[in-house]
Amino acid sequence: MSDAGLYIAGSGLAAQQLGMNTVAENLSNANTAGYIQEQPNLVALPGGGPDTAGSGVGVAGIAQLTNSVEQANYLAAKGQNGAAQALSTTMQAIQDYFPDPSTNGFQAQLSTFWNQWDTIAQNPSAEAPYTVEVGQARTVVSMLNQMANGLQQTAASTLSQLSDAVTQANTQLADVARLNEQVTAGSAAGQNVTSLIDQRNALIQQLGASMGVTAVPQANGSVNLSIGGTMVVQGTTSQTLDATSTGGVTSIGIPGVGVTLDVTGGEAAGWLSALNQQIPTLSSQLNTVAQNLATTVNNQLAAGYTSTGASGSSYPMFTSSTGGTVTASSIEVNPALVSNPMYLAASSSATAGNDGGNAQAMANLYNSPTGPDQAYQTLIGNLGVAVQSAQDTAENTRSVETAAGGLEQSTSGVDTSQQEVNLLAYQQAYQASAKVISVMNAAINSLLAAT
Numbered sequence: 001m002s003d004a005g006l007y008i009a010g011s012g013l014a015a016q017q018l019g020m021n022t023v024a025e026n027l028s029n030a031n032t033a034g035y036i037q038e039q040p041n042l043v044a045l046p047g048g049g050p051d052t053a054g055s056g057v058g059v060a061g062i063a064q065l066t067n068s069v070e071q072a073n074y075l076a077a078k079g080q081n082g083a084a085q086a087l088s089t090t091m092q093a094i095q096d097y098f099p100d101p102s103t104n105g106f107q108a109q110l111s112t113f114w115n116q117w118d119t120i121a122q123n124p125s126a127e128a129p130y131t132v133e134v135g136q137a138r139t140v141v142s143m144l145n146q147m148a149n150g151l152q153q154t155a156a157s158t159l160s161q162l163s164d165a166v167t168q169a170n171t172q173l174a175d176v177a178r179l180n181e182q183v184t185a186g187s188a189a190g191q192n193v194t195s196l197i198d199q200r201n202a203l204i205q206q207l208g209a210s211m212g213v214t215a216v217p218q219a220n221g222s223v224n225l226s227i228g229g230t231m232v233v234q235g236t237t238s239q240t241l242d243a244t245s246t247g248g249v250t251s252i253g254i255p256g257v258g259v260t261l262d263v264t265g266g267e268a269a270g271w272l273s274a275l276n277q278q279i280p281t282l283s284s285q286l287n288t289v290a291q292n293l294a295t296t297v298n299n300q301l302a303a304g305y306t307s308t309g310a311s312g313s314s315y316p317m318f319t320s321s322t323g324g325t326v327t328a329s330s331i332e333v334n335p336a337l338v339s340n341p342m343y344l345a346a347s348s349s350a351t352a353g354n355d356g357g358n359a360q361a362m363a364n365l366y367n368s369p370t371g372p373d374q375a376y377q378t379l380i381g382n383l384g385v386a387v388q389s390a391q392d393t394a395e396n397t398r399s400v401e402t403a404a405g406g407l408e409q410s411t412s413g414v415d416t417s418q419q420e421v422n423l424l425a426y427q428q429a430y431q432a433s434a435k436v437i438s439v440m441n442a443a444i445n446s447l448l449a450a451t
Contacts, residue, residue, distance in 0.1 A: 073404045074205075075208040075215055076214070076265070077400050077405070078266075078401055079269075080212075080400065081400065081401040082208070082209040083397075084398075085270065085394050085397075085398070086161075086269075086270025086274075087270035087271075087393075088270075088387075088390040088393070090274040091274070091278060091386055091390045092390075092391075094154050094274075094282065094387075097147050106140070106143045106144070106376060107373070107376060107377070109136070109139055109140050110366075110372060113136045113139075114363055114366035115363070116129065116132055116136050118360065118363040120133060120344070120346050121346070121356040121360035124346050124354040124355065124356030124359060127341070130341035130346070134341040134344070137318070138338070145331070148283070148329040151279055151282055154274075154279060155274075162243050162271045163243045165211070166241050166243045169268075170238075173225065173233050173238040175203055176204065176207075177233050179196050179199055179203070180221075180223060180235055180236050184221050184235075210266045211268050212264060212265020212266035213226065213265075213266070222236070227262075228262030228263055228264055232254075232261075240255065245275075248280065250272060251272070252272070281382075283328070286328040288379075289375045290318075290331045290372075291325070292371055292374075293371070294316075296365055296370065298317060298318060301344070301345045301362075302316070303348075303358060304346060304347055304348055304357070304358025305349065305350040306342065306344070306345050306347070309350040310343075312344075312358070315334060316334055317333060319333075319334050
């Protein structure tokens with residue numbers, strides 16, 4: 001009977017020691033991404049018969065405290081926030097290339113351009129105003145080129161970020177599949193696989209933020225992952241993704257099988273939105289500004305004459321450096337005018353001398369409804385709305401992720417105060433078991449001494 005008592009007390013010591021070890025594990029991982037709070041599953045061991053006492057405390061395993069609904073909500077929130085933050089950051093970078101309203105912005109340079117025509121009209125015979133006007137035209141063109149180049153650079157850097165994220169995701173997807181195999185094998189063998197599950201959870205959260213994955217736990221302990229309804233991890237098998245740009249459209253797909261993923265979450269979704277929607281729209285609007293500038297000015301010049309009586313149609317101010325359609329990237333000032341600014345058709349008459357009438361007509365085009373000013377103001381207005389909308393969405397999704405994370409952590413996260421309470425309880429139980437052993441040992445020694 002004494003042996004049974006010692007065994008029962010000893011099982012208590014072992015069980016409470018495991019409890020204290022679990023608390024230490026929880027506390028040491030309180031700030032570890034993906035870690036799930038652990039708790040020993042202690043059970044009473046039955047005795048040898050219906051009238052006998054129990055045989056002590058057993059350990060049925062280490063349980064992880066999770067809530068699948070809160071985990072899913074948190075993963076979805078991370079995906080939405082990742083997309084919003086990526087798009088907001090990209091839109092703010094784009095806005096830096098459009099410094100308006102500003103005294104040195106494009107709109108201000110356009111105003112100076114139109115005003116200089118009025119200066120020519122006031123003194124059509126002087127060469128200096130023509131030279132200044134051509135110089136101002138080159139400033140306007142340079143700014144258009146710079147803004148177009150800025151959009152191109154942003155697109156290139158965004159595509160690079162997307163490609164890097166896909167490369168990293170491929171490694172992470174393969175790691176999740178590998179951990180699935182280890183978890184299922186370890187669980188089947190009765191091993192403690194909680195650390196493997198924690199590693200897998202951390203990877204899944206990273207994939208949620210970058211690619212917007214959805215996780216579905218399986219009965220065997222594995223987790224399947226999908227992106228936009230397409231399975232990318234199934235058990236121990238993972239897909240390899242790639243990012244491609246075809247026909248001006250960038251997408252993420254599974255090479256070799258012709259599957260394009262419907263990416264709606266994660267940073268990848270934000271970058272895809274910038275590449276496929278925001279940047280092309282702004283580029284098109286900027287091209288419209290350049291084309292309206294060229295059309296408005298060149299058409300008016302064609303209605304006038306140079307100081308020598310030549311038709312202005314022979315000397316357009318704006319041309320394309322590529323020889324094709326004028327765009328914000330290709331627009332340039334006609335090299336002939338750069339060489340001789342007096343070729344500007346400022347006169348409204350071919351025979352009455354240079355009366356400056358066409359220059360005055362040109363100056364009056366500053367508020368043309370089909371001119372570059374209106375097109376640029378529309379662009380700036382749309383850009384401002386897009387940037388503000390992206391920032392507002394980013395702020396909202398950040399709050400949603402924080403709230404979802406708080407709910408998820410309330411179940412699976414480590415509450416250090418509660419862990420300290422648990423530790424005290426385990427310590428007291430441990431001391432009680434140790435006291436039982438001490439008392440029984442003293443009793444046995446007394447009996448032995450009396451014999």
